[in-house]
Amino acid sequence: MWRRGVATLRRFIVAHPVPFTTSVIGSSVFALTSVLGTIVLGRVTDRIIIPAFKGHVASGTIWAGAIAIVVVAFIRSAGVITRRYYAGMTAAANMATLRHQIADRYLDVPLSFHREHTTGTLLAHADNDVMVASEVINPLPFSTGLMLLIVFSLIALFAIDPLLTLVGLVLFPAMFALNRFYTRRVELPAQTVQERVGDVSAITHESFEGVMVVKTLGRQDAEVQRLGRAADQLRVARVRVGALRALFEPTLDALPNLAIIVLLAVGGWRVSTGAVSPGDLVQAMALFTLLAFPMRVVGFLLEEMPRSVVALDRIDGVLAASPEPVPTDPRPLPSGGLAVEADGLGYEYVAGVPVLQDCDVRIASGEVVALVGPTGCGKTTLCELLAGLDRPERGVVRVGGIDLTAVARRDLRSSGVALVFQESFLFTDSIANNITIGTETIATDVTDAAMRWAARIAQVAGFVDSLPAGYDTSIGERGVTVSGGQRQRIALARALIRRPRFLLLDDATSAVDATVEARILHGLRDELDMTTLIVAHRVSTIALADRVLFMQEGRIVATGTHTELLATNRDYETMVRAYEQEVA
């Protein structure tokens, strides 16, 4: 852990050496001036205070002493400010760097990466993990300065009196050892506290989320008891940490005090023999008080290290993910509606559980087909493969006669293939921007007319016009809430503005009324020269297609018109009859 901790620190220093070095310089200035301050204090005692009580001291000497105290303090403060600010900058700059890297990675990895990780964990990497990983660099300049401080102090002590240095030489290692001992002892109980905090939080979340069940079943008392037990375990864990702290903190406080007492006894004797001056003794004591707490900061650094290493490991796990491959020799798509062919597609999310198996698809250019099949038969996966969002593990997808993996990405996304999803994801932005988003890379002049045209075909123009702010209405957290059906239509308009030549609607109109859906599909036929695949759950939708692809267990098992399939395929008939009873 120690070695990896050092490697972590090195990495952060190398990434941003300038603020780090500046901070260390500030810290060194602080160390030097701290020791200088004690020297000034000793000289002031010898040359000003003691003579002042014996006779007379020149006014110039007095003022010189006073000015020396203030100047040293001023430089010391400047050192502290420099150290703190630039240490903060080092940490912040490293956070920004890590976040840039994570952002790039999140955008460059294939979609499958996002499916394998929950939004929560991915956000935690960018948020908390980055913070925890980088914070460790923050106390490092201070710790470096403190090491210098110890060295300077010992030198200063030695210059005063070797005998007094001995007291110091016993004290520092004792403090350091005690600190390490405490840090080790508290590690496990502190971890337990974290776990218990997690337990309490989990119970609270669950209990309030299920409040309806709790209420209807009268489980309040049982829930209070459940939380009470978890909170009590947390309390016990916290008191255990507290007991350790109660043991160590006062000891850490007392240790330098005991040393100062010894110093006084020995130093008093040395003063009486004339070996040292009273001012030297004052300086020595000031040096000791200076060293009372620094050891703890080194302790903080060591405490932070394991957390940081673990957080950085998690981040590195993300950064190690390989980006989506780009075609080496990209080829353009032909113009007009695109024919689609897939041969022997195979795909599995979990090893041994194939989602697609030997799946063949043939769609002629300009055709409108409905993809129908029971839940979990692989429809969405098939759509994603046909849209080139993911690569099949086996088999090949050809669009317009070209292998999808060889098609130029820009060509594919600008006016080639568009997939509209089951869940209509809209950005927190205006309706206009949600529709025209990304089109600036296709053509510089995305006209207002093009946007309105897309909205009209998607049957959302009337709704948008009825809003007070029209297309400038913002959607999302701080904007208006838009019903599921309208959201789906805006998402559809986003696809249509690209005038795709192969459009896939993955249950993308499920929340739209059947009559509106029919208008949309007729509009598509009339206005666009394209091939369309619709995943359908309603008989009304199926009826609008030229042909039906019936899918079961990862492959297309039958194809034909709706009526043909009803007559020839029992499974198809059963399923469609079930649809008739379903959701409104």
Next chain:
Amino acid sequence: MARTDDDTRNETAHGAAHDVVADSAPAQARDEFTERVFAAFEDDDVTPAGGVASGALHVLRRGLATSPELRVGLKATIVFAIVAALGKLAIPILIQVILDRGVLDAGGFRAEFVLLTCLGAVVITIGVLFVSRVAYYRLVRAAEQALWGLRVRVFDHIHRLSMAEHTTTRRGVFVSRVTSDIETLARFVQWGMISWLVNGTLIIGTLVVTFVYSWQLTLITLVAYLPVPPLFRAFQRRQLQAYDEERTRIGDMIAEFSETVSGAAVIRAYGLQDRARVRLRDRIDGAYRARLRAARYFAAMFPLGDFFGAIALAAIVVASAHYGRGWGLDVGKVVAFMFLINLLLSPIGELSEILDQTQTAISGWRKVLAVLDVPIDVAEPADGVQLERGALAVEVSHIDFAYRGDAPVLHDVSVDIAAGAHVAVVGETGSGKSTFAKLLCRLADPTEGQVLIGDRDLRDVDPASRRRAIRMVPQDGFLFDATIAENVRMAEATATDDDIERAFARLGLDWWLMRLPDGLATMVGERGESLSVGERQLVALARAELGDPGLLVLDEATSAVDAETERALADALARVSRGRTTISIAHRLSTAEHADRVLVFDAGRIVEAGTHEQLVAAGGAYARLHTSWTANTRTG
């Protein structure tokens, strides 16, 4: 400042009013007052520095009253803490005594005196060590006990609030009151509280000792420190603003990350990576700049005390060199004084470090206490009546309902439902049908009107009897992260596995149980999400079946349920509703078709009521709804 005073007064007034309301006041009387309590309770922002400082005492008083655990042995603990703090003063005094009497005295070095004094100091130091230990431990123990009590009380209180309070938006607030807000208090207990006690005593003690040595030098020291508090406050205000700004920027950045992650598919499908990259970079850099701004104040604040301490020191040197003898000082006293000034530095520095934490803790405490001020709006009767066994009639007369602060959801709703009838309730989202269902289970009380179940006013019914007789199957079918058996047993704690299996069998669901990997012992996952929505509702139905209720309220799932579960659900529902009054919030045409009666809700009113056939024939709202339903499913 004036504003803050008003706030404090208001809060005191609320406190008084609350005591009255909690006892018996009628619902209407508390309107204005509740609004204010809620304003406090929803205030999620960190109150600016001034407000916290002046409100702090009030929060402390309320907090102590709410947590009697804190007062147990408090006096002894404080005495211990004060002794511990005063012990720290021993060292500078020792320096003075030894320098003046043992070393620099006219008699020269008095070895015996020095040794004995030092020995005494060692004894005192070690004694202080043990006293500190006891004080620290006692404080932590008492505080943790108090936090436990507070947490449980708040949790309990929140659970006693009606469903009218438990809105989805407020759920997050509730969770943080029980978790993160109390955690800020816990952090304060571990560091800040003891620091205040010890350092506060230390500062006062130091000033007393310095005053004894020389009131003149003490005065000089205080004057030298004079600029520190205003400077500090000015810095701190800016620092808090900078922190606020940083939090906002980080929030923006996380929101952008969140869009990038949850919109991953859309971004890839439409080639939006470049746009996302630019926006993310922009937000990340914004967070970086905000952090740097905050770091500036953070860096500049800390050395303030040190610097002015040095000025005090310089002033003392100059003054004592000039006037020391005249003021009756000697070398030992001046040196001791210099160390005392030094002793003053570290507690001031430490207190300034924990000021931030203290403010967070106080505002956390305030928020937690404010939750306890929210009156429990569904008060259970002390000596409630029992509902009879068997099917229950429902009589709703002229009920109104509004969620707090919102427009009314139900207006003057009246309906009679005969015992054993099967009623379907239909209507658009937001028409009030779900709220209607909640009022039937007394998850909230109507603001006007009355709900009679089995001829009893629901407000007079014994809660245990009510829960047994009225069962609700919620829409999302929320389950606890436990086994199926444990989830069902929540309805009847005494039910054996056999009882539960039989209940499933009575609903014709034994095949479904058998298909599960571990049968009744199958873990359902967080929120029950290892099961589909439909399956979760099956578990909820088994719960209902086990309890033998006389009224069943079912909120159908809106999202698609696969055909097989759909059939199982319909079948189980048919069985469970036999001989019971059933009210279904229907999203499916078939449910409405098969009901004895259909109630059509629109904008909080019942606009139509009758059988399916009657309503279709009437050609009103229901007929329109029906047309749309059939268009969706039957055009093929």
